[in-house]
Amino acid sequence: xxxxxxxLAMMTSMTDHAQTANRVAPPPxxxxxxxxxxxxxxxxxxxxxxxxxxxxxxxxxxxxxxxLLAGHAYAPPEKAGLAMMTAALLRExxxxxxxxxxxxAVDGAGGRLEANAGNDVATISMTFLKSHADTGFELMAxxxxxxxxxxxxxxxxxxxxxxGLQVQYASAQYLASAAAARNILGTHPYAWPGDGTPxxxxxxxxxxxxxxxERFYAPNRAWLVIAGxxxxxxxxxxxxxxxxxxxxxxxxxxxxxxAPEPEPxxxxxxxxxxxxxxxxxxxxGVPRNHPDYIALQIGNQxxxxxxxxRLNMKLRANEGLTYGANSYFEPSRFAGxxxxxxxxxxxxxxxxxxxLVDLLKEFRENPATDEEFAEAKAFLNGSFAIAxxxxxxxxxxxxxxxxxxxxxDYWQRYRERLEKTTRAEVESAVRxxxxxxxxxxxxxxxxxxxxxxxxxxxxxxxxPAAELDLASPEMVKRKQ
Amino acid sequence: xxxxxxSAADAPPALQIxxxxxxxxxxxxxxxxxxxxxxxxxxxxxxxxxxxxxGRTGFAHLFEHLMFRGSKNVGPEEHMRLVRQAGxxxxxxxxxxxxxxxxxxxxxxxxxxxxLEADRxxxxxxxxxxxxxxxxxxxxxxxxxxxxxxxGNLLEQVLRNTYQRYPYRHVPIGSMEDLNRATIAxxxxxxxxxxxxxxxxxxxxxDLDAEEAFRLAEKHFGGIPRGRRVPRVRVKEPEQKRRxxxxxxxxxxxxxxxxxxxxLPPAGHPDSYALEIAASILSTGQSSRLYRRLVxxxxxxxxxxxxxxxxxxxxxFFCFAIANPGRDIRxxxxxxxxxxxxxxxxxxxxxxxxxxxxxxxxxxxLEQESMQGKADFLGKCAVLYGDPGRYNTELDRYRNVSAxxxxxxxxxxxxxxxxxxxxxxxAAARAK
Numbered sequence: 041x042x043x044x045x046x047x048l049a050m051m052t053s054m055t056d057h058a059q060t061a062n063r064v065a066p067p068p069x070x071x072x073x074x075x076x077x078x079x080x081x082x083x084x085x086x087x088x089x090x091x092x093x094x095x096x097x098x099x100x101x102x103x104x105x106x107x108l109l110a111g112h113a114y115a116p117p118e119k120a121g122l123a124m125m126t127a128a129l130l131r132e133x134x135x136x137x138x139x140x141x142x143x144x145a146v147d148g149a150g151g152r153l154e155a156n157a158g159n160d161v162a163t164i165s166m167t168f169l170k171s172h173a174d175t176g177f178e179l180m181a182x183x184x185x186x187x188x189x190x191x192x193x194x195x196x197x198x199x200x201x202x203x204g205l206q207v208q209y210a211s212a213q214y215l216a217s218a219a220a221a222r223n224i225l226g227t228h229p230y231a232w233p234g235d236g237t238p239x240x241x242x243x244x245x246x247x248x249x250x251x252x253x254e255r256f257y258a259p260n261r262a263w264l265v266i267a268g269x270x271x272x273x274x275x276x277x278x279x280x281x282x283x284x285x286x287x288x289x290x291x292x293x294x295x296x297x298x299a300p301e302p303e304p305x306x307x308x309x310x311x312x313x314x315x316x317x318x319x320x321x322x323x324x325g326v327p328r329n330h331p332d333y334i335a336l337q338i339g340n341q342x343x344x345x346x347x348x349x350r351l352n353m354k355l356r357a358n359e360g361l362t363y364g365a366n367s368y369f370e371p372s373r374f375a376g377x378x379x380x381x382x383x384x385x386x387x388x389x390x391x392x393x394x395x396l397v398d399l400l401k402e403f404r405e406n407p408a409t410d411e412e413f414a415e416a417k418a419f420l421n422g423s424f425a426i427a428x429x430x431x432x433x434x435x436x437x438x439x440x441x442x443x444x445x446x447x448x449d450y451w452q453r454y455r456e457r458l459e460k461t462t463r464a465e466v467e468s469a470v471r472x473x474x475x476x477x478x479x480x481x482x483x484x485x486x487x488x489x490x491x492x493x494x495x496x497x498x499x500x501x502x503x504p505a506a507e508l509d510l511a512s513p514e515m516v517k518r519k520q
Numbered sequence: 521x522x523x524x525x526x527s528a529a530d531a532p533p534a535l536q537i538x539x540x541x542x543x544x545x546x547x548x549x550x551x552x553x554x555x556x557x558x559x560x561x562x563x564x565x566x567x568x569x570x571x572x573x574x575g576r577t578g579f580a581h582l583f584e585h586l587m588f589r590g591s592k593n594v595g596p597e598e599h600m601r602l603v604r605q606a607g608x609x610x611x612x613x614x615x616x617x618x619x620x621x622x623x624x625x626x627x628x629x630x631x632x633x634x635x636l637e638a639d640r641x642x643x644x645x646x647x648x649x650x651x652x653x654x655x656x657x658x659x660x661x662x663x664x665x666x667x668x669x670x671x672g673n674l675l676e677q678v679l680r681n682t683y684q685r686y687p688y689r690h691v692p693i694g695s696m697e698d699l700n701r702a703t704i705a706x707x708x709x710x711x712x713x714x715x716x717x718x719x720x721x722x723x724x725x726x727d728l729d730a731e732e733a734f735r736l737a738e739k740h741f742g743g744i745p746r747g748r749r750v751p752r753v754r755v756k757e758p759e760q761k762r763r764x765x766x767x768x769x770x771x772x773x774x775x776x777x778x779x780x781x782x783x784l785p786p787a788g789h790p791d792s793y794a795l796e797i798a799a800s801i802l803s804t805g806q807s808s809r810l811y812r813r814l815v816x817x818x819x820x821x822x823x824x825x826x827x828x829x830x831x832x833x834x835x836x837f838f839c840f841a842i843a844n845p846g847r848d849i850r851x852x853x854x855x856x857x858x859x860x861x862x863x864x865x866x867x868x869x870x871x872x873x874x875x876x877x878x879x880x881x882x883x884x885x886l887e888q889e890s891m892q893g894k895a896d897f898l899g900k901c902a903v904l905y906g907d908p909g910r911y912n913t914e915l916d917r918y919r920n921v922s923a924x925x926x927x928x929x930x931x932x933x934x935x936x937x938x939x940x941x942x943x944x945x946x947a948a949a950r951a952k
Contacts, residue, residue: 073557100532143806147879204822207773348604357653363657385659418606423608426609429556
């Protein structure tokens with residue numbers, strides 16, 4: 041076993057402590073109670089809508105969630121925010137109901153009806169008490185099939201979105217996350233901000249919204265999951281009744297381009313009033329259906345996916361530099377992002393980035409000790425029942441498996457595949473994937489205090505927050 | 521579509537609650553739910569930021585962090601690791617009134633989790649070096665949540681102006697100066713005063729047998745000696761008889777904001793249910809009065825909310841709005857006041873009352889979907905209401921609220937002379 045310096049240091053301190061304190065070991069576990077991922081009944085309607093029903097009688101609730109291939113990636117950068125605007129306007133008026141009539145019907149039943157957009161998909165979901173489930177289905181179907189996108193509603197939403205962006209642009213946390221996506225993915229369709237920018241949102245036209253809806257909202261580009269206090273037959277009957285008559289065909293599901301090659305570069309967004317710097321270090325990741333995904337997930341647990349990860353132990357517990365440091369894969373259908381992020385007081389910015397980058401280099405050399413590997417697997421396996429405790433979390437996993445083409449038995453077999461994954465597979469996946477010499481570093485804070493010191497990590501660009509334009513290829517506003 | 525009131529069929533199944541108190545005063549509240557092989561365990565210590573000594577604001581929360589830095593048989597950060605190896609998740613939080621430690625884990629690890637929590641109740645073993653580092657961690661948390669985000673300091677300003685004497689005057693994160701003042705001696709003193717079995721409640725919900733859980737709890741916690749009588753806050757907040765106003769600046773905030781706050785009775789008070797219903801009528805959903813008038817019709821605010829924060833001591837109602845660019849924040853506040861006046865002059869229509877009740881019933885059920893959701897509320901009933909049995913009767917208290925009750929509580933508690941208003945101005949506006 042080749043332990044890393046860091047891990048050795050940690051183990052040493054713990055061993056010393058144990059010897060001096062004469063410690064008692066924790067009690068052993070009892071035999072585990074088996075748990076199976078709930079089965080979903082499935083059926084495809086004549087219009088191509090794929091329907092899944094998960095019966096869960098524990099509470100008098102019915103939830104339904106539809107995902108359509110109508111996410112940010114299908115809008116061009118100069119119309120960034122279009123997918124979100126389209127989704128948000130669905131519940132602001134249909135052919136037979138005004139925005140306030142929809143609101144009164146939802147609120148009156150104590151229900152929830154929501155619509156928004158991510159990279160790949162738009163999601164429309166509802167949760168209603170069992171006794172009001174029919175109302176929920178009727179409203180959900182109405183907003184999906186019959187939105188009218190009234191001009192005055194667009195103006196309202198636009199004003200809300202612009203005010204929201206004005207607040208977000210004062211937040212270093214928001215800017216770090218949005219700028220890191222651009223810094224890592226360049227001009228890939230997944231790189232642009234889903235909320236849009238103040239300029240793109242101001243420029244959106246009603247025709248853009250109508251055209252986006254007409255093209256991408258169609259049953260052959262959609263999946264529907266119904267979960268809760270409902271039998272499979274009842275669920276299919278509701279789906280047929282409310283969505284069976286939706287006659288529309290959208291374009292075929294064409295693939296998006298792969299992620300660009302990683303390149304070392306440093307992007308600093310200057311916000312001189314901050315006393316803390318937001319930091320994101322990353323590279324392009326993998327799509328969700330990548331064959332190495334489980335192995336990389338195990339690796340990520342070790343590097344930065346938990347409180348006890350190498351990253352958090354070093355930056356938080358051992359150095360007191362931050363309240364949190366973690367890493368994650370954000371996988372979409374055709375590409376993804378791998379990112380490690382943290383924040384620290386301004387004067388420690390360069391130190392924190394140096395430690396983070398060194399840990400990534402070390403991680404590529406020594407991805408997992410036996411102990412770390414066993415712990416990561418034990419956690420992912422053991423926490424599976426917790427992560428799928430509610431009807432909503434089961435529904436969301438079923439959708440993930442379908443939208444990403446993971447296979448309909450993916451979650452049934454997930455823990456088996458996890459168990460079969462070897463340490464050698466994790467090591468080779470991490471080494472194939474990780475490029476610590478080509479990291480994109482993003483830092484948002486008081487630039488003059490640290491930007492020079494970041495030249496060690498690649499060519500540095502400093503953009504004042506007021507000049508940032510996340511929707512332009514160069515990322516800066518054109519000079520007037 | 522006019523919705524009917526949620527029927528009896530919409531009631532969640534009652535929780536079978538079992539209780540036991542050990543000789544050392546530790547109270548245990550357990551409920552079986554075998555639907556998943558999962559348990560949520562919580563240890564509630566009845567101490568929060570209101571119990572802090574003068575000059576030590578933020579200490580209860582700093583102390584919460586230190587509880588992960590080692591005890592007699594568990595090394596620094598090892599608590600997290602032992603939970604994680606079991607496939608569990610773990611965290612803790614500090615409020616004005618309580619500090620809560622929790623784990624959610626596969627049910628076969630129950631004894632390990634009880635052992636872990638008992639070890640740090642019985643002993644704490646934090647080195648000076650780890651204490652200093654953890655203080656820096658908490659200061660980063662303060663910078664992250666309060667100092668750098670736009671509107672991050674608003675709650676601090678509002679509480680400081682709303683309370684004259686009661687220790688809800690400060691937020692649980694505390695001030696940087698006080699965090700810097702804390703010492704290792706404070707840590708020992710706090711542990712021996714508040715982290716004693718007679719100030720703790722163990723809450724367990726999930727795949728367990730209550731008798732077996734009591735037996736294991738007795739085995740691991742039974743030997744911890746009872747502490748001294750726990751000191752309680754005696755300060756009284758004087759009744760507010762005149763409106764107060766403050767204007768504060770925020771260098772980060774781009775848009776004007778306002779908070780109007782009003783004193784309320786404590787959590788669990790008979791009027792609290794009508795007040796929650798009033799809050800729902802004011803701001804739950806897009807048909808609520810504040811949203812509809814200010815955000816939708818007048819489009820003067822980007823957000824407008826009315827919300828009750830119920831605490832163990834004198835509680836508070838907030839009306840909050842952020843102005844859209846170029847809109848007058850005083851005009852927005854006066855519109856919010858008009859809406860409150862309307863509610864104090866006329867009871868809500870039956871349809872609106874039904875709507876609010878349905879919203880409360882539905883979110884009540886949704887919040888208790890998970891073992892953790894159930895344990896959160898069970899703990900609140902046990903510690904703040906002093907009666908875990910209220911878990912199964914709270915929904916009826918909302919259902920019994922009448923339209924006249926809503927009118928009465930708005931007139932009584934949200935009266936103009938009881939208001940504290942805090943305007944937040946973007947610092948950039950100072951030049952104007």
